Amino acid sequence: MSALAVAGAIEAGLLFSLVALGVYLSFRVLNFPDLTVDGSFPLGAAATAVAIIHGVNPFLATVIGTFAGCCAGFVSAFLNVRFRILNLLAGILTMVALYSINLRVMGRPNISLYGENTIFTAFEGVIDLGIWTTSAILLVFAIAMKLLVDWFLGTQVGLALRASGENPAMARAQSVSNGRMTIIGMSVSNALVGLAGSLFAQSQGVADVSLGIGTIVTGLAALIIGETLLGSTKVFWATLGCLIGALLYRLFIAAALSAGFLGIQAQDLNLVTAVVVAIAVILSQARRNSRFKFWPKMRSLLMDTQPQKG
Template sequence: MSLVAFLGAIEIGLVFGLVALGVFLSFRVLNFPDLTVDGSFPLGAAVAATLIVHGVDPYAATAVAIAAGALAGLLTAFLNLRFGILHLLASILTMIALYSINLRIMGRPNVALIGSDTVLSPFQGLGLPNLTLKPLFAGVVLLVVGLLLTRFLLSATGLAMRATGSNPRMARAQGVDTQAATYVGMAISNALVALAGALFAQMNGFADVTIGTGTIVVGLAAVILGEAIFRARALTVWILGCIAGSVIYRLAVALALNASFLGLNASDLNLVTAVLVAVALILPGARNPLRAMIAGRKRP
């Protein structure tokens, strides 16, 4: 694998680390299966790209994209909590609606950002090539977001949110407003995914209505890989595992596609993704039969 492909995989892995953190928050912390991310990722890209093209400051455009993602998460939570729609179905409804909304926002299937200022523009005068600047910038953003998310989840509000996902009935008995915790968690989750979409569009120079396809699979793969690698269940380790899982996943995809002896092409990306996710799902449980056998032998 060439240096260009390696750094490109690192860059995309770091950007999708934000998606992994969002998926971790909804699936693991809130226990809320959320497919909205397939729509909120291109939503962040669409909002940021459209505003930038119309002359809005890239950082302001990114902030608006984050807010748009939070609204998407709130809509999914509202459909579930207010109308009793199953969380999975509520997220699918929001995801489907966002496809048309993204088209409305962009006015066409894709928006090019070539020649426009982006969040990277202020740093391009430092003498670093884009090949190095992009992963560095994405890494710094991901580090800051990871620290803020860790601090939040260790706060009283974060503990209430974790209790809501772990045992909502017990949480309500302790005076936790589980509905408010769900609203906040879903908003933050999809805001992180929209931030990833906004950064992805600005780093790659375009926003497309189809870039969100399979986002949930990538996010889940990162979370599962992280859990398989880092077996500890401490919060900080979990978050580090999500980030590491995202980077490792993208490197594995890049290696598979660049391995000439495998004979894979770019069109085989979905196949590679499916295989990697299947392996990630199988590995954590691969030790279970052995553990059961050992446990059985220890019993009197």
């Protein structure tokens, strides 16, 4: 695999680590199976691209794309909390609606950003690492968002959000509004996804209405791989797992597509993705089961070795 292919895989991995962080908030913290990300990812890209071609500062355009994703998450949560629509269905409805909204926002299926000033061109005068420049910039974004999520989940609102996702009845007994926490958590989750879409459009030079296809699968794959490797539920390690999992996932995909002897071609990407996710889930379940079996065996062993009284 060439250095250019590795650099491209790392760029994609760092971008989708932001998606994995968003998926972590919705799936793991809130216990909300959210499919909105397949729509909020291209929404962030579309909003940012339209803003940039209309002369908006790239940094402000990135904020606009992030806010657009936040609004998408708010809609899904509002449908679930206010109208009691099943969380999975609420996400699907928002995702479907966002396809048309993204077309409305862009006015056409795709927008090219080639020749436009982006957030990456602004950093080129500060960081010049050749083909690794974009990766370095994205690494800064990924680490910053990871630390921001860590901080957020340690605040009173973050602790209430975690309690609401872990045990809604107990959280309600402690005067925590589960509905409000769902809205806040989903908004923050999809804001991260919108930011990922915004950075993706600027790094790749194009925003396309079909960018979101398979985004949720990629985010889940990164999350599960990270959990399998680190095996910790603590926030710091869980969010770090999102970054590591996304990088490993994209590197594995790039390696599989570059391995000519395997006969894998570009059209097999979805098949490779499905296989990787299935293997990650199987390994995660095997590790969890072995952990649960280990302690009962140790306890029985210790009890058998205790000296007999009398």
